[in-house]
Amino acid sequence: MTTLPEIQQIEKKIAQLGSTARAEILTHSQFEDLRFPIYKVSFGSQDPQAPVLGFVGGVHGLERIGAQVCVALMSSLAELSQWDESIQQTLQKVRIFFIPTVNPVGIYRKTRCNPHGVDLMRNAPIDADNPQFLLGGHRYSKKLPWYRGEEGAPMQLEAQALVDCVQKEIAQSQLAMTLDLHSGFGLQDRLWFPYAKTVKPYPELHLCYALKDLLDRTYPHHFYRFEPQAQNYTTHGDLWDYLYDNHRANSKSGIYVPLCLEMGSWLWVKKNPWQIFSAEGPFNPLKGHRHKRTLRRHNTLMEFLIRAVNSPQAWATQNQEQVRQLDTRARELWYGNV
Numbered sequence: 001m002t003t004l005p006e007i008q009q010i011e012k013k014i015a016q017l018g019s020t021a022r023a024e025i026l027t028h029s030q031f032e033d034l035r036f037p038i039y040k041v042s043f044g045s046q047d048p049q050a051p052v053l054g055f056v057g058g059v060h061g062l063e064r065i066g067a068q069v070c071v072a073l074m075s076s077l078a079e080l081s082q083w084d085e086s087i088q089q090t091l092q093k094v095r096i097f098f099i100p101t102v103n104p105v106g107i108y109r110k111t112r113c114n115p116h117g118v119d120l121m122r123n124a125p126i127d128a129d130n131p132q133f134l135l136g137g138h139r140y141s142k143k144l145p146w147y148r149g150e151e152g153a154p155m156q157l158e159a160q161a162l163v164d165c166v167q168k169e170i171a172q173s174q175l176a177m178t179l180d181l182h183s184g185f186g187l188q189d190r191l192w193f194p195y196a197k198t199v200k201p202y203p204e205l206h207l208c209y210a211l212k213d214l215l216d217r218t219y220p221h222h223f224y225r226f227e228p229q230a231q232n233y234t235t236h237g238d239l240w241d242y243l244y245d246n247h248r249a250n251s252k253s254g255i256y257v258p259l260c261l262e263m264g265s266w267l268w269v270k271k272n273p274w275q276i277f278s279a280e281g282p283f284n285p286l287k288g289h290r291h292k293r294t295l296r297r298h299n300t301l302m303e304f305l306i307r308a309v310n311s312p313q314a315w316a317t318q319n320q321e322q323v324r325q326l327d328t329r330a331r332e333l334w335y336g337n338v
């Protein structure tokens with residue numbers, strides 16, 4: 001049976017982990033005679049109110065490195081959960097889940113879109129303010145990249161499975177964060193926060209400022225550029241905008257921070273220009289040493305996010321005056337106003 005190395009690695013880990021982790025197949029993604037499971041692997045607390053941190057990869061099949069980094073992070077956490085007492089204690093309070101291959105057929109076929117030609121990250125029922133032509137999502141033809149899917153049609157199977165799963169995870173959680181791993185934009189690794197649909201500040205800007213400030217103070221030499229996604233481009237149908245807005249409309253008190261890691265793939269191309277001519281070239285580090293370096297590059301970020309979710313008092317719980325101050329500073333930093 002055809003499979004993917006990433007799925008084989010997940011299955012191997014699941015078999016090794018026994019009862020330490022919980023594995024679930026969210027759905028199967030299919031195309032002709034291909035059929036791949038979309039796995040979710042969870043560690044830690046089963047309390048629906050527990051703080052939760054999720055890692056997601058492979059939404060855009062061509063950006064395979066995102067799925068691979070997600071599997072690498074999952075494997076490291078799996079090992080730590082076996083021997084590291086501090087992680088074991090954290091996992092009594094916190095839940096951490098991984099969905100590394102959201103679009104497995106896309107990974108296999110080296111396509112950005114899903115088996116039906118739809119860009120999953122343009123597929124949510126959300127319209128953007130002023131999206132860029134084509135790149136921001138369109139309904140002209142599935143033969144063009146960034147196709148949103150038909151007007152009024154249900155979300156694609158893979159997108160719906162991801163949304164359902166994340167919604168359930170975050171619904172009752174007091175503090176939830178997700179990190180969706182992508183590649184293909186710019187020279188630098190970026191951490192993007194909402195919105196994708198508008199350049200206007202999102203309602204809880206102060207939280208992302210507080211998180212950025214905590215990251216800057218804790219790891220002053222980190223290499224991430226922390227910024228609103230829409231400062232680069234706005235898009236229709238972003239799944240994280242959709243999840244965030246739904247959560248905000250329905251949750252009484254829980255906090256949800258959706259982040260995307262956009263790995264700066266142009267740097268790999270710059271260092272190895274020939275790879276631009278390969279299908280995976282513009283989106284993945286092809287040289288062995290660069291690939292290995294990328295797989296371990298985000299370990300500190302994972303540790304930081306675990307600690308941040310486990311210690312909300314450090315950044316996510318403020319009184320009204322603190323919120324006002326943080327919001328002001330955030331607007332100065334990212335929007336050039338007060």
Ligand SMILES: [Zn+2]
Pocket residue numbers: 060063182183184
């Ligand atoms: Zn992407």
